[in-house]
Amino acid sequence: MRRLAAIPRALAGAVRGWLWGPENESELWFVQVARRSLQILAAVTRDLASGQLSLRAMGLVFITFVGFFPALTLVFTVLQEFGVHNDLRPTLLAVLEPLGERSTEITDDIIGYIDDLQVEFIGLTSVILLLYLVIDMLRKIEGCFNYIWCVENAGLRPRRLLGYLLTILLSPVLLLLSISISAVVNSPELRNWLEEFALGSQIPAAISFLLPLALMSVGFALMYLLIPAARVRFLSALLGGIFTALVWKLMGSVFQGLLVSSARDSIYLAFASVIAVMYFVYFGWMAALTGSNIAYYHQHPERIRSGR
Secondary structure, eight states, rough: OOOHHHHHHHHHHHHHHHSOOOOTTSSSSSHHHHHHHHHHHHHHHHHHHHHHHHHHHHHHHHHHHHHHHHHHHHHHHHHHHHHHHGGGHHHHHHHGGGGGHHHHHHHHHHHHHHHHGGGOOOOHHHHHHHHHHHHHHHHHHHHHHHHHTTOOOOHHHHHHHHHHHHHHHHHHHHHHHHHHHHHHHTHHHHHHHHTSSTTTTTTHHHHHHHHHHHHHHHHHHHHHHSSSSSSSOOHHHHHHHHHHHHHHHHHHHHHHHHHHHTTTTTGGHHHHHHHHHHHHHEEEEEEEHHHHHHHHHHGGGGGGTTTT
């Protein structure tokens, strides 16, 4: 019995020895990738267990609710100058897709709020105030990313301001691009043409799933590149972006299931929707911070075992 009890400990010791032992250059590449992936997984799990990322995600939930409408109004003002402000609704629907059927109602409420503002009458002072609120929100977000990347918060330099503005402007552009290409792929003409080929009917569904995922991954990667006050390699940022995009898609399935089940009892639907939005924002920030954590450990493998 003692020998049997010692087997799990021996296996655990062997796994730890392989995982944290010296690297062997003669190993196959996929074995090295698997080892590094497991090391990053262990480091990220350790950081999540410490609770620091969770605390920062909770703080970002409040910041998001405070700065969301100023940011949305600023984006709406920019889009209106280019004559594409009417495309804001499908963009919001794409962002709030994980909320299921409630996403349409919430989107209509947000668009109604922005329409009531009469953006065309917003003066220079109001635009400056909106820009200040948005930049202040992004600086607080930057502080969370800087904690992950072990750098101090930098002042508002031109490079940082440019990164903030690019983050504000590129995010809706990527969403609009994803929606536009998905609409073309799902058009009846293209579907009829693809059905003439083998497995052609599956191509639009595959593209409709993979294309938004790819653009979402690039969007998160740009956020990891532009917001932290650290030099981030694109490959590391892209790996973190892919993880965050996959978690976002998984969140969509989970939240849709929860809201559909709560919709059966209309008495609790409104209350459940408010709680769902708060949890949606919280888990969204947890996914974003975890993706940045993955990018950090991929770029700094020497910190995996020791941590920060």
